[in-house]
Amino acid sequence: MDVEAQKPDCSKNFIGGQWRDPAQGEYYTNEDPARQVPLGEVAIAGEADVDHAVHAAREALNGKSWGRMSPADRGRLLWRIGQTIRERGEYLALLESLDTGKPYTEALHGDIPHAAGAFEYYAGWSNKITGEVLPIPSSYVDYTRHEPLGVVGAIVPWNFPLQMAAAKIAPALATGNTVLLKPAEQTPLTAMALADILSELDVPPGVVNVLPGFAATGAALVAHPGIDKITFTGSTAVGKSIMRTAADTLKRISLELGGKSPNLVFDDADLQRAVRGVATGIYYNQGEMCTAGSRVLVQDSIYDQFMDAFLAALRDLQPGDPLDKNTRLGSLVSQEQFARVSHYVTLGQQEGATLALGGAPGADRGYFFPPTVFTEVQPHSRLAQEEIFGPVVAITRFADEAQALTLANDVNYGLAAGVWTTDLARAHRVAHGLQTGTVWVNTYNALWHEAPFGGYKESGHGREGGRAGAELYTQTKNVCIRI
Incomplete structure (x- = not known):
């Protein structure tokens, strides 16, 4: 693959359908983490750029080309976006691999189809978010409408850049909103490539704006009074900061935050299936996942058997060139993340x-x-308590079902969990007892656009996916008419 020929120009912001130089003239260089070589110059959007983008988004929201577009036409546009992402799958997967260090094959068969699927799925919801007529006295007609919130600020992480952007943009557009997208500073490439796609498909100017930059760019979005909602995926610490800042303007917020997800392996589990699932649960995407199964709880009676099989399964799993089609474990995203993972390895030994x-x-x-x-x-x-976001797993024994639940729930997070058992009654009991937003039984990281996804406790609030993911971007109006 010709790497140089594939990279998009990231040196401008995408605002109001046009590529614009950053107002303050500031740039940074992003890096290919697998080769430690520069990928190119990236614009840093400042407060003036955010303000310009908010005005462009508000103008689109109130304009004829977007504000008055029929829901069915919005759906057709979203479908075309999804189809175009699929058509450019190899190109987008290469960008994702270069930016994140993840294996190209995983990006090609995972990230890109999932991103396309978000647009295709929410295309179908565009004309199905309906209100209801309420049963009231006969001299009145009372009904509800689900209306767009307005301008949405979407701040996405670096582990699944395009996939996370699509998960936020697609339902926001399906329900008639406009969006300011702030990609992670480490991974701007696919966000810029998406802007190219939107421009080519004649998405009305200002409907989606892309503003690369650092934390200050995201902070400017959160603080801006012209933004009606912030949707954020990232760390719990940043999520708490967003909540504090958003309170000043009473913005709607939805947060998908950190996790310390457990896999519970019971003595009646299909052992080989559990070993494969646990390994995939922690080592997929180098462990850089909010749902990474970074804790494994194994019942005493099968502990030694599980450990022998688990360690044997990892013998051939070694990091390699992300662009090699046989690589299953790529590079961490940055020097900072490498240092963080190294620190926790030292800490674990201490x-x-x-x-x-x-x-x-x-x-x-x-x-x-x-x-x-x-x-x-x-x-x-x-x-055992803190999110590492790397290929490190902590394994602990448990005696019985009650202790397994106690250990699983004894963290501040509650994003996801896996249960490995062939006892259907136990599967239901444990699933009901786990304090997490998602429970997988005899599988892990099975994620569908149709299913709601989000956390309990310090893993955030709000749900992405399904009808809940669309309604997250709407507000309800009641209309009462005396007749």
């Missing part, structure tokens, strides 16, 4: 956990980190 595998990076170049396994991890250690 806390007395047993390092059973990995822990020592071996590549001369690139932020590659091997699959790392800690056993005999104490439940209240930082290794």
Whole structure:
């Protein structure tokens, strides 16, 4: 693949359907984390750029070309966006791999189809968000309408850049809103490529605006009084900061935040299936997932058997060139993330956990980190309590179902969990007892556009996916008429 020929120009903001230089003339250089080489110059959007984009989005919201577009026509436009993403799958997967360090094949068969699917799925919802006629006295007619919130600020993370952007933009547009998209500073490429697609498909100017930059750019979105809603996926610490700032203007917010998700392996589990699922749950995308199954709770009676099979399954899983079609474990996204993962490996050893595998990076170049396994991890250690966002798993024993639930729920997070058992009654009992927004049974990371996704506790609030994901971008109006 000709890497240089594939990269989009990221040196401008996309505002009001046009590529514009940043008002303050500031730029930065993003990096290919697998090769530690520069990818190009990226614009830094400042407060003036955010203000300009808000005005463009508001103008589109109130204009004929978007504000008065029929829901069915919005749906047809979203469908075309999804189809175009599919048609350019190889190109977009390459960009995603270059920016994030993830394996190209995973981006091609995972990230890109999922992003396209978000637009295609919400295309169908565009003309199906209906109100209701209410049963009131006969001298009145009373009905409800679901109306767009207005201008949406979407702040997305670096682990699934295009997929996360699509998950926010698609339902926002389906319900008639306009969007300001702020990609993560590490991964702007597919956001800019998406802007190119929207421009080519004649999406009305101002409907989607793309503003790359650092934390200050995101903060400007959150603080701007002309933005009606913030949707954010990222760390819990940043999510809390967004809540505090958004309170000043009483913005609607939805937050998909951190996780410390457990996989519970019971003694009646299909062991080989559980081993495969647990390994995929933590090592897919280098463990850089909010739902990463970074804690594994194994019943005492099968602990040794599970560990032998689990460690054997990881023998051939080693980091490699993300552009090699056989690579299953790529590079971490940045030097900062590499340092964070390294810190937690050191911390785990200091806390007395047993390092059973990995822990020592071996590549001369690139932020590659091997699959790392800690056993005999104490439940209240930082290794067991804090999100690492890397290929590091903490394994703990449990005696019975009650203890498994206690250990699983004894963290501040509540995003997801996996349950491995062949006992259907137990599967339901444990699923009901887990304090998480999603529970997978005998599978992991099975994510569908049709299903609501979001967290309990400090993993955030609001749901993406399904009807709930569309209604997240609407407000309800009641109309009462005396006749």
